[in-house]
Amino acid sequence: MVFIGSDHGGFELKEKIKEFLEEKGVEFEDMGCFSPDSVDYPDIAKSVALKVASSNAKGILICGTGIGMSIAANKVKGVRCALCHDAYTAEFARRHNDANIIAFGGRTTGLEVAKQMVEIFLNTPFDGGRHERRVKKIMELEEI
Numbered sequence: 001m002v003f004i005g006s007d008h009g010g011f012e013l014k015e016k017i018k019e020f021l022e023e024k025g026v027e028f029e030d031m032g033c034f035s036p037d038s039v040d041y042p043d044i045a046k047s048v049a050l051k052v053a054s055s056n057a058k059g060i061l062i063c064g065t066g067i068g069m070s071i072a073a074n075k076v077k078g079v080r081c082a083l084c085h086d087a088y089t090a091e092f093a094r095r096h097n098d099a100n101i102i103a104f105g106g107r108t109t110g111l112e113v114a115k116q117m118v119e120i121f122l123n124t125p126f127d128g129g130r131h132e133r134r135v136k137k138i139m140e141l142e143e144i
């Protein structure tokens with residue numbers, strides 16, 4: 001299960017990524033926004049982050065740059081949101097950081113790169129091993 005959300009800056013790309021998920025047979029829930037009208041990205045980041053934090057699901061967040069969405073989502077306990085720009089960052093967000101949400105920019109990322117990142121993000125497992133200890137240390141920062 002994938003929870004997907006965007007603000008107006010990511011709306012157009014979100015709609016295309018939803019088509020891609022449908023083609024791939026990936027079950028998803030759209031947490032908004034539902035039109036290109038201006039909204040506040042922290043509201044959408046919160047909706048997706050809360051769903052991901054309370055389940056084993058993954059999330060996809062898209063705003064103009066992906067920056068605001070990633071900053072906001074990472075405030076929610078249990079979330080590891082990675083701002084990605086290409087196949088390499090998407091792959092290592094999973095392999096090394098066990099990211100459970102991917103963020104990217106609707107104004108900075110082309111459709112083909114976005115589709116490639118989503119595919120990699122959804123299908124790449126966490127490497128574990130030494131990265132387990134490091135991710136655990138990240139999660140301990142939530143207690144400060």
Ligand code: RB5
Pocket residue numbers: 007008009010041063064065066067068069
């Ligand atoms: C909205 O104009 C823009 O600020 C937002 O989409 C995002 O890029 C913020 O980080």
